[in-house]
Amino acid sequence: MTTVSIITIGDELLIGQVIDTNSAWLAQELNKIGITVTRRVAVGDKYDEIWNALDQEAATANIILITGGLGPTADDITKPLLCKYFNGKMIVNQEALENVTLLFEKVFKRPLTERNIKQAEVPDTCRVLINPRGTAAGMLFEKENKIFVSMPGVPHEMKGIMMDHVIPLLKNKFDLPHIAYRTLVTFGIGESMLADLIQSFEEALPTHIKLAYLPNYGIVRLRLSAIGKDKDLLEKEIDTLFITLQELAKDYVVTNEDEPMEKIVAKMLLQRKQNLATAESCTGGYLAHLITSIPGSSAFFQGSMITYSNQVKEHLLQVKKDTIEKNGAVSEAVVIEMTQGILKHLKTTYAISVSGIMGPDGGTAEKPVGTVWVAVGNLNSIKTHQFHFRFDRQKNIQLTAMNAFNLLRQFIIGSDSN
Amino acid sequence: MTTVSIITIGDELLIGQVIDTNSAWLAQELNKIGITVTRRVAVGDKYDEIWNALDQEAATANIILITGGLGPTADDITKPLLCKYFNGKMIVNQEALENVTLLFEKVFKRPLTERNIKQAEVPDTCRVLINPRGTAAGMLFEKENKIFVSMPGVPHEMKGIMMDHVIPLLKNKFDLPHIAYRTLVTFGIGESMLADLIQSFEEALPTHIKLAYLPNYGIVRLRLSAIGKDKDLLEKEIDTLFITLQELAKDYVVTNEDEPMEKIVAKMLLQRKQNLATAESCTGGYLAHLITSIPGSSAFFQGSMITYSNQVKEHLLQVKKDTIEKNGAVSEAVVIEMTQGILKHLKTTYAISVSGIMGPDGGTAEKPVGTVWVAVGNLNSIKTHQFHFRFDRQKNIQLTAMNAFNLLRQFIIGSDSN
Numbered sequence: 001m002t003t004v005s006i007i008t009i010g011d012e013l014l015i016g017q018v019i020d021t022n023s024a025w026l027a028q029e030l031n032k033i034g035i036t037v038t039r040r041v042a043v044g045d046k047y048d049e050i051w052n053a054l055d056q057e058a059a060t061a062n063i064i065l066i067t068g069g070l071g072p073t074a075d076d077i078t079k080p081l082l083c084k085y086f087n088g089k090m091i092v093n094q095e096a097l098e099n100v101t102l103l104f105e106k107v108f109k110r111p112l113t114e115r116n117i118k119q120a121e122v123p124d125t126c127r128v129l130i131n132p133r134g135t136a137a138g139m140l141f142e143k144e145n146k147i148f149v150s151m152p153g154v155p156h157e158m159k160g161i162m163m164d165h166v167i168p169l170l171k172n173k174f175d176l177p178h179i180a181y182r183t184l185v186t187f188g189i190g191e192s193m194l195a196d197l198i199q200s201f202e203e204a205l206p207t208h209i210k211l212a213y214l215p216n217y218g219i220v221r222l223r224l225s226a227i228g229k230d231k232d233l234l235e236k237e238i239d240t241l242f243i244t245l246q247e248l249a250k251d252y253v254v255t256n257e258d259e260p261m262e263k264i265v266a267k268m269l270l271q272r273k274q275n276l277a278t279a280e281s282c283t284g285g286y287l288a289h290l291i292t293s294i295p296g297s298s299a300f301f302q303g304s305m306i307t308y309s310n311q312v313k314e315h316l317l318q319v320k321k322d323t324i325e326k327n328g329a330v331s332e333a334v335v336i337e338m339t340q341g342i343l344k345h346l347k348t349t350y351a352i353s354v355s356g357i358m359g360p361d362g363g364t365a366e367k368p369v370g371t372v373w374v375a376v377g378n379l380n381s382i383k384t385h386q387f388h389f390r391f392d393r394q395k396n397i398q399l400t401a402m403n404a405f406n407l408l409r410q411f412i413i414g415s416d417s418n
Numbered sequence: 419m420t421t422v423s424i425i426t427i428g429d430e431l432l433i434g435q436v437i438d439t440n441s442a443w444l445a446q447e448l449n450k451i452g453i454t455v456t457r458r459v460a461v462g463d464k465y466d467e468i469w470n471a472l473d474q475e476a477a478t479a480n481i482i483l484i485t486g487g488l489g490p491t492a493d494d495i496t497k498p499l500l501c502k503y504f505n506g507k508m509i510v511n512q513e514a515l516e517n518v519t520l521l522f523e524k525v526f527k528r529p530l531t532e533r534n535i536k537q538a539e540v541p542d543t544c545r546v547l548i549n550p551r552g553t554a555a556g557m558l559f560e561k562e563n564k565i566f567v568s569m570p571g572v573p574h575e576m577k578g579i580m581m582d583h584v585i586p587l588l589k590n591k592f593d594l595p596h597i598a599y600r601t602l603v604t605f606g607i608g609e610s611m612l613a614d615l616i617q618s619f620e621e622a623l624p625t626h627i628k629l630a631y632l633p634n635y636g637i638v639r640l641r642l643s644a645i646g647k648d649k650d651l652l653e654k655e656i657d658t659l660f661i662t663l664q665e666l667a668k669d670y671v672v673t674n675e676d677e678p679m680e681k682i683v684a685k686m687l688l689q690r691k692q693n694l695a696t697a698e699s700c701t702g703g704y705l706a707h708l709i710t711s712i713p714g715s716s717a718f719f720q721g722s723m724i725t726y727s728n729q730v731k732e733h734l735l736q737v738k739k740d741t742i743e744k745n746g747a748v749s750e751a752v753v754i755e756m757t758q759g760i761l762k763h764l765k766t767t768y769a770i771s772v773s774g775i776m777g778p779d780g781g782t783a784e785k786p787v788g789t790v791w792v793a794v795g796n797l798n799s800i801k802t803h804q805f806h807f808r809f810d811r812q813k814n815i816q817l818t819a820m821n822a823f824n825l826l827r828q829f830i831i832g833s834d835s836n
């Protein structure tokens with residue numbers, strides 16, 4: 001098995017100022033080519049800590065991917081350390097210098113400083129991996145049959161170096177196994193109940209096939225992964241198991257592709273050449289943000305009204321003052337009128353409306369924090385649902401969004417059969 | 419120095435399905451009480467890997483915080499492993515059982531299964547840290563003068579156990595140093611130019627005071643941290659340095675508190691008893707989402723129109739068809755009319771409008787991907803700015819948001835002096 005250990009370097013990781021998203025991306029891309037990440041380590045900008053991490057990780061993994069610590073400022077010590085670790089001396093790399101010069105001329109449109117020129121210096125024992133997206137080059141070293149790659153921590157620069165250089169190189173160098181994946185997305189069932197439901201299936205799995213439960217905001221992803229040499233056999237084997245799994249969990253299955261909820265809804269709308277608008281109070285634009293984060297969303301999304309105040313609900317969506325006064329802004333009657341209002345104004349096939357109390361303040365005995373009304377519908381029919389979430393503001397907003405998309409998904413399926 | 423190593427357990431981390439946000443939160447909370455995180459390690463649900471990580475991390479840190487691996491499903495092996503590692507035997511903990519029973523009765527409203535009861539079993543060598551937010555209890559072990567704490571990976575459960583039990587316990591047990599922080603938020607200057615600007619300041623810093631550069635979407639945070647025993651002396655020392663730093667970077671300073679851009683704007687609006695609305699095309703509700711993620715935002719935020727299609731721009735914001743046809747939807751003229759439209763409808767003090775091309779598609783030679791027009795203004799005056807970003811969709815959306823908030827910030831300051 002070809003294994004990777006990821007070392008991320010930077011005080012900002014250990015003081016908690018930065019959340020490491022690089023490692024997850026790296027793991028996904030490596031898994032696709034049959035390489036397993038066995039460990040991830042984060043260390044600060046400290047000489048001994050970095051040195052020890054290199055020793056330690058090289059002791060167990062074939063490949064050591066290092067991100068971060070290559071910035072132009074004084075707190076970055078990784079490059080001189082790597083130079084010493086791999087017994088090199090620093091030299092200016094001509095190709096890297098050209099890249100830095102070009103970036104400052106064409107992209108940053110600023111004069112090149114002494115600091116920036118230093119970015120083109122590398123140990124003479126490395127192979128330079130040019131980074132057209134930034135000033136810090138990637139560096140590849142080999143030592144005692146292990147491969148070490150150092151890359152900047154800036155996500156899009158790291159990703160570029162991986163795709164341009166590292167992935168092709170690793171595919172070429174190692175005899176990699178095949179990894180097959182199937183992911184089933186379920187909604188509306190907890191992890192432990194799902195585990196009970198599929199217990200005998202899980203217990204009967206052969207050892208080269210693993211099942212993982214990945215719960216997230218009401219969704220549980222079931223991920224089957226199989227590792228082996230014979231691609232065709234493996235794919236056939238996992239397909240058969242996946243069909244059984246889908247059958248077992250069928251009452252809760254949303255989709256058999258690993259996609260976020262908004263993407264699932266987006267694909268349904270695109271297929272049907274239909275479109276959507278949202279009227280959001282408590283989610284404050286989060287539904288619209290998720291939808292418009294999908295490239296090409298203008299094909300099925302018209303827009304939203306974020307009616308945070310009651311006056312705006314009345315003025316923009318023609319929710320009746322009387323309805324709000326009688327029922328409160330967080331009520332079934334209000335989300336119904338919001339849905340009617342947005343459908344009328346934006347003339348879309350479907351609409352989603354939400355009104356709720358996300359916390360930490362604003363709750364009452366009758367309507368505690370976490371009370372949310374959602375309506376989904378079209379011109380013919382509107383379905384509503386009340387939720388009671390019990391988390392913090394951020395999580396309540398996210399749960400509302402996932403549940404709202406799921407309600408719309410069910411509504412669209414229901415509309416198909418009418 | 420009291421040091422922590424964090425071990426996160428779970429295959430989901432190593433296959434990249436989950437981004438670890440717990441570690442950053444833990445580091446921030448520990449730093450506040452003078453504890454330094456020196457390493458973070460992530461390992462899969464593998465017996466040997468977890469065991470080795472425990473040995474390795476205990477070799478250098480005083481405290482080992484372990485998150486994850488305590489779920490009710492079969493892929494979680496951490497608890498039996500900890501039982502063996504700390505020479506215990508599994509027993510049902512009465513308090514933990516009561517907690518699980520109560521949760522199922524009152525919160526989940528589901529019958530308790532065999533699997534759930536197992537969640538109340540713990541090694542008899544641990545001190546149980548009750549987790550009222552979930553079924554997996556926290557566990558504290560001591561071995562050779564090191565403290566080990568195992569917590570579930572679910573963020574709000576882990577945070578609850580830390581706040582209720584672990585933080586008070588660590589403060590009590592260790593003689594902790596004081597850590598003083600000051601953070602300066604700058605905007606509109608790159609990391610390396612900033613480094614040149616403050617080079618002599620940085621070089622003259624005493625060794626117990628560190629300066630970190632934390633760049634993020636146009637913002638660079640400069641973070642001074644000082645560690646020592648004498649709190650008063652340390653605070654005085656860092657205050658003096660912080661004043662010098664503010665003076666040096668004054669042309670780029672946004673605020674001297676460590677707050678996100680939307681919070682800075684929110685505070686300005688609250689102070690002035692003014693309010694805001696947004697009209698968003700390319701950001702698709704992201705501005706509104708950031709604002710409404712702030713608790714209590716209804717005090718200064720009225721709502722938004724997310725006008726993703728041109729028809730909706732015309733219909734809802736009365737952007738003239740002619741203006742769009744002559745200038746295109748991504749133009750100065752359109753964002754001006756969007757601002758006028760939203761101010762008229764939502765009657766707020768200020769409005770922000772954005773229209774741009776976020777990519778990957780939709781760019782032209784004249785208006786490539788990353789072209790964005792932003793307008794900020796009130797009834798008297800509107801200021802516009804054109805941006806050219808050069809990243810992916812997500813990053814372009816985020817950069818647009820940060821720059822839009824910064825423009826509004828400058829506009830409000832300008833309005834104050836009129």
